[in-house]
Amino acid sequence: MPVNDLYRSYRLSWFGQPGESSDVALMSRVSLSRNFARLPFPNRADMKQLATVQNMANSVFADIEAAVGQEFDAIGLDGLTEMERRVLEEKELVSREMLDSTQYRSAYISADRRVSILVNEEDHLRIQCMAPGLDLTAPFAAASRIDDAIEAKLDMAFDEKMGYLTSSPTNLGTGLRAEVMLHLPGLAYTRNINSVASTAQQLGILVQGGGSKDNEAAGHFFEATNQMTLGCTEAGLLETLTGAVKEIIAHERRARKALLLYSKERLEDAVWRAYGILCYARSLGEKEVEELVSKVRLGIDLGLLDAIPSAGCADLLLASRPEYIKNLSGNENLSPPEIDRQRAVMVRRVLADLRQEGTA
Amino acid sequence: MLCDDCHKNEAHIHIRQVSPEGSFDKNLCEQCAAKYGGFLGQPGTENLTVHDLLKGIFGSLPRPKAEEETAVPGLACPNCGMTYQDFVRSGRIGCGVCYDTFREQMAPLLTRIHGSRTHSGKIPRRSGGVLVTRHEIAVLKEKLEAAVKREEYEKAARYRDEIRALEQQLAAEKKEAADHAGQ
Numbered sequence: 012m013p014v015n016d017l018y019r020s021y022r023l024s025w026f027g028q029p030g031e032s033s034d035v036a037l038m039s040r041v042s043l044s045r046n047f048a049r050l051p052f053p054n055r056a057d058m059k060q061l062a063t064v065q066n067m068a069n070s071v072f073a074d075i076e077a078a079v080g081q082e083f084d085a086i087g088l089d090g091l092t093e094m095e096r097r098v099l100e101e102k103e104l105v106s107r108e109m110l111d112s113t114q115y116r117s118a119y120i121s122a123d124r125r126v127s128i129l130v131n132e133e134d135h136l137r138i139q140c141m142a143p144g145l146d147l148t149a150p151f152a153a154a155s156r157i158d159d160a161i162e163a164k165l166d167m168a169f170d171e172k173m174g175y176l177t178s179s180p181t182n183l184g185t186g187l188r189a190e191v192m193l194h195l196p197g198l199a200y201t202r203n204i205n206s207v208a209s210t211a212q213q214l215g216i217l218v219q220g221g222g223s224k225d226n227e228a229a230g231h232f233f234e235a236t237n238q239m240t241l242g243c244t245e246a247g248l249l250e251t252l253t254g255a256v257k258e259i260i261a262h263e264r265r266a267r268k269a270l271l272l273y274s275k276e277r278l279e280d281a282v283w284r285a286y287g288i289l290c291y292a293r294s295l296g297e298k299e300v301e302e303l304v305s306k307v308r309l310g311i312d313l314g315l316l317d318a319i320p321s322a323g324c325a326d327l328l329l330a331s332r333p334e335y336i337k338n339l340s341g342n343e344n345l346s347p348p349e350i351d352r353q354r355a356v357m358v359r360r361v362l363a364d365l366r367q368e369g370t371a
Numbered sequence: 372m373l374c375d376d377c378h379k380n381e382a383h384i385h386i387r388q389v390s391p392e393g394s395f396d397k398n399l400c401e402q403c404a405a406k407y408g409g410f411l412g413q414p415g416t417e418n419l420t421v422h423d424l425l426k427g428i429f430g431s432l433p434r435p436k437a438e439e440e441t442a443v444p445g446l447a448c449p450n451c452g453m454t455y456q457d458f459v460r461s462g463r464i465g466c467g468v469c470y471d472t473f474r475e476q477m478a479p480l481l482t483r484i485h486g487s488r489t490h491s492g493k494i495p496r497r498s499g500g501v502l503v504t505r506h507e508i509a510v511l512k513e514k515l516e517a518a519v520k521r522e523e524y525e526k527a528a529r530y531r532d533e534i535r536a537l538e539q540q541l542a543a544e545k546k547e548a549a550d551h552a553g554q
Contacts, residue, residue, distance in 0.1 A: 051451040051466040155493075162495045168467030171502055172474075173481070174490025176467040180477065181484055183470075185492040209391040215486075219393045238389075242487020 014084050017120065018098045018338055021361060023141075025125050027325020030144020034312045035260045037192040037232070037325065040103075041150040041249070042139040043158055044177045044186035048166040052178035053131045061115035061131050068130045071161050072119065075128065078160035079153060081121045083128075088113035094343055097334035106132055126153060133178050134186075136161070145256055147189050147249045155245075174241060184241030189249055191235045191256045192221055196309045197266030198259075199231040207259055215239045216255050230301035235259065271313055282310030286318060289327070289358050294351040300331040300358065323365040330357045374400035385462055448472045508537050 022028075027037045046052060047067055050060055069085070076083050088096055088109055099105045099118065104127045109116045119128040129137040138157050140150035161167075168176040174184035182188065198204050208218040221234030235256050237248050270278055285306035289295075295303075308324040310316035329335065331354045337345050340353060374382045380400035387396050447454045453465030455473055464470060470477065481488045494502045511534045518527040 046467060048467060049450065052464060054461070054463050055451050055453060055465040158493075159496075167495050169495050170467070170470055170490075172489055173470055173477075174492060175495075176464070176470050178463050180462075180464060180480060183481065184485065184487075184490045187492070205391055212391060217389065217394075218391075239485045239487075241481060241485035241490060244492045248492075 014086070017084070017086075017102075017104070017124070018095050018335075021326050021330035021335065021357075023102060023325070023329065024123055025141035025143050026329065028143040028322045030142065031146050032257075032260050033144035034321070035193055035195070035263050036145035036256065037194055038141055038143055039146050039150060039192075040139060040141045040188075040190045041147055041154050042137055042188045042190075043154045044134040044175065044182045044188075045136040045138065045158065045161070046134050046168040046176060046178070047136075048168045050135065052134060054133070054178055056131075058114065064131055064135045065115045065117065067165055068117075068119075068128075068136065071164050074160040074164060075119060075157055078156040079121055079126055081123060081126075083119045083121050083126075085117060085119050087117045089116075092338075094334060094338040098332075098338050101332040101334050102329070105129060106137075108133055125150075126157070128157065134182070145191055145253070145260070147191070147253055151187075151189070151245065151249055182240050185243070185245050185248065187237070187240055187245050187248055189237050189252050191252065193218075193233045193235060193256070193259060193263070194231060194305065194308060195233050195259070195263050196231040196305055197263045197270055200270060201266045203262065203266060204233070207262060211235065211255050211259070212238075214251055214255050216252060218259070229298045230305035232301070232305070267309070267313060275315075278313070279310070279315045282306050282313075282315050286310070286316060290362060292355050292358075294348070295331065295355045295358060296351055297331055297333060297354070300327065300354065304328055318369075319362065319365040320369060323361070323368075326361050326365065327358055330361045372398055374398065374403050376400075376403040383460060446472065446476075504537055504541050508534055508541070511537070 025038050025040075027033075030036070047064060050056065050064060053061060053064070056064070072083065072085060086099075088105065091099075091113075096105065096110050096113070100107055100110060104120055104124070105118045106129065109118075109129065109132050116129075116131045118130070120126070125141050127139045127141075129139070138154045140153040140157075142149045170176055175186040177183050177186050195204060195207075198207055204218075211218045215238045216235055217238050218233055218235045220229075221232050235252065237252050240248070243251075285303040289300070289303050289307065304324050304327045307316060307319075307327075308321060311319070311321040311324070333350050333354075336350055336353045336357060337343060339357075345353065372382045374380050375397045376399055380402065382398035382400055384399045384401065384404040385396065386399060386404065387394055448465055448469045449472065450468035451465040453469050455476055458464060458469070458473065478488050494506050496503055511530050515527055515530040515534065518524075518530060
């Protein structure tokens, strides 16, 4: 896949595409934080040390490719335009932290875009693997293979008692963060989100708004992640999260059923209205699109609307991100109203493509 | 960076509050941070200093004053030069060696963040040959116990033999390691 595609495509094979329980779970991600032994962590390393880390990472690049069985793009953030960097950040293939100082920071991104290895982020390496739906097993297996391939050649910062040593003590031990993105309109409309979130917290799982960047639950998108990384095995952490998420999914489905039973007509109307606005509006805000897409997606999942495939909703979300739009138009200085107009154009274009895919 | 609350003083303290509604981050000066003292679990201490406060945030248990003064301020990481104060200020660790240097100070913090101080997950094969064997033994011992509970004595005997073999291997590799393994 050409690198250019990274910035211009509005589809990610791991986001909102069909998978296990993908009526509720949009994607799963597992990341492992790792550091090379003895070298200071990136926040305390000087340029020379950052360069050393970069070189060490480069030295195992071929091993990583072999472990995953795919070609990777090695993308130095230094060599990108500001807009391109931000598009990668919007797609969560790099982190915001890396955009502040880009020297010797890079991302190795696999051909299918499901693996992104960040070099000199918060830690020397962050191995992130993604999958659609609720599936932590495959990403964890991939991340572990990569980890094994790297540590076969290079020494990692590890302590017998404390496990893998990380820049932030909150990642210490396994260095493992697992995350599942959930679409929970049913629980939100029936006002059950808070009780779900507080129950999950007792299991060491954080459930928080996970729509666009502003950390608000626009469109009722939420992220469930593990809070602890030390004192538990990797398998144990993943099991707890998967178990809790499955429970949340069951609740969400029940809530949707109840909605359908008690207010089907109102819901149907709201869903089609949302679809209508997406089809015909001439100016759309980012948050607005998230809310509308959320309704359309709920409508598709409940069988109230079949104009587009459910996976198309993720395309709409990705195509309406501001940096993506700016980069596509090649204009860094688009004003917010211009972006909103451009966004409406993009949304109509994606919808047209989706309808065509549906009939083809 | 200025304090997020009063916008006057330099911010020295970073606070993250996690609640069911989500989390928020704040950079605060000493005075403003003191107002958040309520949830630091140190009721009754009026004039909180930065040090006391961060001890609260970073979960250190109260210690005798004398030990604190001698042990903490002079301590710096021999590898990257980070001091305990640097850590307290930034909340970030400098390098892998820091964890060893500040092991004692970190322990309560880890308990508070993770509810545990001891790693029980993956061990790198390369850096931890002895560790891997030791870990295998621990796993086998768990299995042995479970087998005994289920009264599956044949299995238990097999686990026992495997443990013995591994322990001998360990003893051969490293005499002192055998002590730990026998614990």
